[in-house]
Amino acid sequence: MTSNFSGARLRVSTMAMAAALAVSLTASPAAAQETIAATQQTQTDAVYGVPAWNIDSTELPADPAIVFGRLDNGMRYALRPNGTPQGGASVRFSFDVGNLEESAAERTAAHYIEHMAFNGSTNIPEGELVAMLERLGLAFGADTNAETWPDRTTYKLDLPKTDDATINAAMMIMREVAGELTISDAAVERERGIIISEAQVRNDPRLRRGSDWFTLALPESRLGQRIGSDAEATATISAETLRDFYRAYYRPQNATLVVVGDFDVAAMEQRIRDGFSDWRGTGEPGADYVGAVNPPAKPLLGHFADPAVPGVIEYHRMSPFTPATNTLAEQREELLKAIAGLAITNRVNTLAKQPDAAMLGGQASAQKLFQAAQSFGLLVVTKDDDWRSALSLAEQEMRRADEFGFTQSEIEEAMALFDSALRNAAAQAEGRPSSAIADEIALSSIMDTVVMAPQDTLQLWEALKPAMTADAVHTAFKAAWQGGPTAIHIATKTPIDNFDAEVASALDASQAIALTAPVEAVTADFAYDSFGVPGTVVSDTRIDDLGIRAVRFANGVQLNMKVTDFKPDSVSLTMEIGQGASAFPQDKPALANLMQTLLPADGFAAHDSDEMRRIIAGRNVVMGMRAAQDALIASGTTTPQDLEFQLKLLAARLTATGYRPETQSQWEGLSQLLATNTANNPIQLFISALNYIPAGNDTRFGFDDPAALTRVSLADLKAAIEPQLASGSVELGLVGAFDEDAAIAAVAATLGALTDRAAPARPQTVQPVTFTDDLSRRTLFHAGAADQGLVALQWKTDDGSDARSDATRELLAAIFGLRMTDVVREELGATYTPEAFSYSSYDYDGFGHITVLAPSTPDKMDVVTMAARQIAAELASGTISEDALLRARQPIAERLTRAERDNDSWSSVVATAQAEPDRLERRRNAADVLASITIADISAAAREYLKPDGALEIRVMPKDGSE
Template identity: 35%
Template sequence: MSLKALSRLVFLPLLAGALLAACQPAGPAAEAVWPHDVSDLAADPAVRYGRLENGLRYAILANETPPNVASVRMVFNMGSLGEADDQRGVAHFIEHMAFNGSTNVAEGEMIPLLERHGLQFGPDTNAFTGYDTVGYQLDLPEADAESIDTALFIMRETATELVFDPEAIDRERGVILSEERFRNTAIRRWSTALQYFQLPGTLTPERDPIGTVEILETVQRDRFVDYYENFYVPQRGMVVVVGSIDPDAIEAKIHDVFGDWQAPEDARPDPDLGDVLEARPFSVGYFNDPEVFTIFTVNAIRPHQHEADTGESRFRDNLASFGDAILSRRLRTIVNSGVSPLLQAAASHSTSYELADEAGVLAVATPDRWAEAVTVIEQELRRATEYGFTQAELDEQLANFRTSLQNSADQAGTRDSAQLSDAIWSSWRGGQVFTTPASGLARFDASADRITLEAVNTAWAAQWTGAAPLLFLATSEMIADPGATIGAVWEASAAQPVDPPEDSGAQSFAYTDFGPAGTVAERTEVEDLGLVRLQFGNGVAVTLKQTDFEDQIVRVRVQFGRGELEPRAVPAVDILASSVFTASGLGAHSADDLSRVLAGRSVGISFGVGDDSFTFSANTTPADFEVQMDVFAAFMTDPGWREEGLAQYRGQAPEIRRNLYSSPTGILQADVARMLRSGDQRYGYPDEEEVAGVDLAAIQAFLDPALETAPIEITIVGDISEEAVIAAVGATFGALPERAASWPDYAEARDIRFPEATGEPVILRHNGPDYQAMANVYWPTFDDSVPRRSRALALLRAVFDLKLTERLREAEGFTYSAFNSSTTSDVYPDYGYLWVGVDVRLENVDATYAAIDELAAALAAGEITEDEILRARRPLLEQIEDAFENNGAWLNWLSQSWSKPERLDRIRALATDYAEIPREELVEMAAEYLQPETSWRVTILPRATE
């Protein structure tokens, strides 16, 4: 997460990730091979489905985005729910052991084997364990026969040939325990407590995939083998291959590789998960943790009723989803007021495995106003169930839903192979038919006349009737007699009458005329890069790269001013501006109103304060490109400067800060980012005094000069014609008064210094669990003025990363993952660094520093092999090759290329530089910069041990 993104942190995605495992859809029909076998929905005809005699399922899809790559997946329909009490954590542990030796691949050889094929451990080579699924993922940068053969070979080794060497198990324990330690957050603890409350007496709360420390420390080989032989069986498995492949050839390979896999006749069946109470009474739960957000949930939960995935079941589910969306929209309006106790809130419905059907509202509130938040949720939920929704509210959601379907259909031809492979197996695991986007749009249009307000009201209310509400409050506040206290707040609110909602009616966007359209004064082409460069008469500059990488998608970035370098009256005004500016809306529309006004439009409104520019950015479609430019130009010329945007930020800031200080990695973002720049207040996260010191006038004074007159540079990449760009930009930014020909460089603001080297590490404290610690080493390097040098540092970092993984993870078992990055600034002269950060136990901090120093010294002494360089370089080259077919990469490369024309040459030399960097250059760089006496070190320890 970027430092600026912290100022726009939203809570619901964090909570959704924690709840994901607890809110899975129903599994596939017990007797059906595929969900489409028992459905009237047509499966995507481009996908080839099959099943071997041993029961193994497979799906194959030819796809050319990106070109010449392939994604291979193998999943099993069982996860941690299959564990016995003395196996808790084994399913996930086995996932790790898959990389630690099999019959035909020695321990320590699998990852290097894949790296030599251009796969990077983590991004391209990964695995996951959930409650009811284990999966293995390989994204091949080359879809040649050798790479695919290797991928299928490794999947077969994983499925049947793992050896579970006891010594390897013992070596991996530290890694597993490190992962448990790293994931032990307040949100995870809340999620577990919530499951115990919502699904009491069932197996799910007892089977967190990470397991228990006691079992992880002691479990022996026989318990691994027991799970492996019972659940890694072909009848539970599925193999998916998507990419630049010949389906006939892939099908034959799958038969050859997996055909002799014997299916055991007595493999263990699915476990008994228990039962959900049919008529559970009104209940209240409470969870207290000093570091948790204040989270209130209310749910209606009933035993799950299985239903096949059909056209009619999807229609009914969509009706309820429209109700969820409308209630969520109402709650967002309350949040946007800036005076609400709510920080975020949303309604949803889901199925937890085969156990429970749930309707729910989840809200995040300020801690001292939790009772007000409970009251707001109770009354808005009751308002919806008693009075339903309005036609205007439904029309807004219908417009958004249809636009989403239309975009999916229009963009289907260039879907990413990795995403498609995951969607195919996920559909099988969720009991869903993998259909085409076009068919989804056709079904919606055919049933549009049935989506009435009455139908939506009825379907949505049905989720909440017949089941008593279950309330659960998590907070850092201590509440005496919480069950009675929380219940009393709910009941007191329920005794108050609520009024029906008001129909707000339709609104139209007020910004469509910015004056006479500007004309292009200068046009040039950069043929080798496929660019068109335009400059309008008022000075607005445009770089356009028209591509066919993504059908019907256009990526836009508008940059102006100097961002962080701009003068400011008070500290932290830049950090708050990133969040407050768009949240304050426009002169004619509040931020809340904009969502209604722009319903059904594919537009975005993202604003950020970068190191040396202010930036608007969005993804849109060719059809809505003109509206997107209208929106950007409106914010440029008539920002709303409403207080509610600042009020929202001030309400969120303490909770963001609480989250940051609850873990070592949060401390990195909150404090270390500033310390690495010798206390520069433009970085890190602002403290309470700094936030309180920023008012709307300060934000306006910070942004106004650049908004009014700074040069504007627009970068556009995607599926759009030059004519459409000229028309839309000419009518908006081209119509503005003449912009300044140049802008101050603010040289005095470019002075950032790396901190003085430390003899002993600086000690910082976090508020999380007492066994979480982190050791960090930063070596000062150089700026980005010489691209080749920056790329050599990136390659050195990649070699260092290999050594860190082999030493700290594989050999020592100190950590789940060592963090490693290099930074070279193109804004601050002479500023850059290489960083290694390691999450470890307290007792391993000193040994970790010693190991890092040994590895750095070895690099500086020339201990870099050609094989290590190959394994580091090839994934980088493969990533670069893919990036040349990626709109997002081009947008980043081309941004500010008018003010920094050297960026075009950087693109041209990118692949060559990485390909040509010799070993000797890496050794010289390591010897010069990886010296312990120049490093700055910070150890992050738990406050509980202070």
């Protein structure tokens, strides 16, 4: 249950923008109208707009697979059959109300009511809802959740089954949310501490900076105040105020129910009519918030100073929010602005790679801000608080775009991204997950937009492409930018004296500099097209019951393939190399962090990262790599069409990684930022030390000092990974829709053509790891807010070599987590999100632990640890009920069922099918093993591991706190 606004602007990566357009792009220039009209004439059954929802459009056809409806009481609904995952369904219940609707006296009401939906209604007693769903196989958080945004509130259920019992429960729950919440005084008081704890956890520097930024940029709007954390308002708001807010806004005309999945549409529609037609609002409806946006005559200037905040410059133009018109012209303008944003983002990030750059990077974009405003502009992350140089860069790059526009090569690069995303979306449409489709439909109702089928979107795009010229993008940019920003906001670690005058001086100096036009870029051909004589296959076998084909090449490279129909036109890949972090030096902590962050941006010996960005534009490929304990791993998804090029990239990564000077320069600034973020966030600090401390401060598992990030270099990484890349074992797994023989030939010409590779070896042979014998309390100190912290208990267990023992400990941890939620969250109100999990190493003999953790204020840590120890003692004494076992086991069982038809879940298993065949046996038997575990088994494990004096306690405290 979350309040979903991070405090920063929404971050949209290049590929995320393209992916979003794959489901929302509906644009066309006038020049393409004839082609559009011809397309529309062939769609004789197309329905334009959404008549059932009163969304008008004469140009945009709605997805014909969606059944739209509206009840007489005004409630909207949408139903769409979908087979991914097979046998399941996703339910979304959205209300057109969020934080923005709250008056000053109602502050925090929208989010508070979201919590109260899980705390008692007419037909579901307080505390029963989550347990009821767990018995049906829904995990709290993963499958059962809710979100509050500034402009909407959405309740989410991802159902593992669509049998009568599960569907009836889902419909009944949503009907209770609609009009039956009791919001009793006692329940409100019990939940108050939990919501305050959540507010404390989320009140980080990023949230505070974002609140300050929007308060400046939109002075006549509530947005800035409503995204900030307000524990005081949560502590004082009354149950009566909450009930009044609920009655005012939880009304049929504000609600949309969406169900997407594997079910009979007619039967589901009848269930909705039977269940929701009698719903009526009570009393007077609440007013929709309408915020004013009046652009000022000159830019508003604002400054936010916090030692924990990264340097950020917001350089934006704000304008009033305009509701969607669902026209081709409107969407064309949105697309042109998106292309302009991509081009400027690429320019800025190229400048960031220069040795003397004053910034770490930036992003330009156009965004709709929660029906409150629209923004267009540039965000820049500064280096070393050098805000003057970064501000000058922002001013000049936006001015350069305004004066000179864009090169054709910039437009073509952006177009390639959109083209690839839209084609992939159309080709993979039948494999889209129900959850993503449901989210899209629910949001479209809030925004009154038309949801199109991916194939229709692609057809419109094809008609549009000829008019996507540099001149058209420049015209759209100028229309959105209108000559300059309306607000400039600068965040620094230290205050800026005489701020307004200093900013004015910096802007005057920057504006006095004459600019030159951007230069057309020429993209070279990819240098790594041939790797020598193709390798020879020396072994080719099949594992028939799992549908896996295992191939080995003469140089030792192993290829494992599983062809599936789970997701059309998509291939999941996992390549494991060498011995991973287990071979890293003990005196170089944080190498794994450096590797995962930098390799995607490093390029190769023959190509810098900018050239690689242009080379791969329009291709769906993986560039990065991470370090697990047992291997260096490249993983992700590609397409059958891009598989051959993807394999060339993988081979080039093994033989020609660049370790370029500009990459090291970026790390010097970025590592400082990452270290600051980690030091100021208790959860991130604990995660960094999660396995480091129980492993006896073994730096291959992490670190407890964030400054370690600043003490490693690209040269250190090269020394650690280059021997593994050059000669380490290589095993590749491919899962998805592809041709096996074509894949074998492509691997033979790339990975199979490389020099001989070593045989796989377990990390245990490098240096063993054991759970520390020192169980004295460890305290880590963070630099964040004084009311933030975290406490954890870790009990030594065992490795993951025995499947049944491993599954038993997973169930034990799940039951522990349920009890922590019941006791520490619900009864004591001491934390927002207690968790418990079992970690079992597959790589080091005997190393594993059960960990329970909870974000907590320092004054409640003793209460949390006492409760956790008491729960451990209860479990060890054998007090485990059949209901607790059912609630723990069912979500795991349903997860295993879903994994059977999921490419990604198979990928890591297939990747080691030859080196670790025992993992295949685990996969075969996982469901049966899970089903066979009894309460007696779990109780025995609890007695063995959850010993009263056997817990390692870790506390993450504020620096000015005391033990």
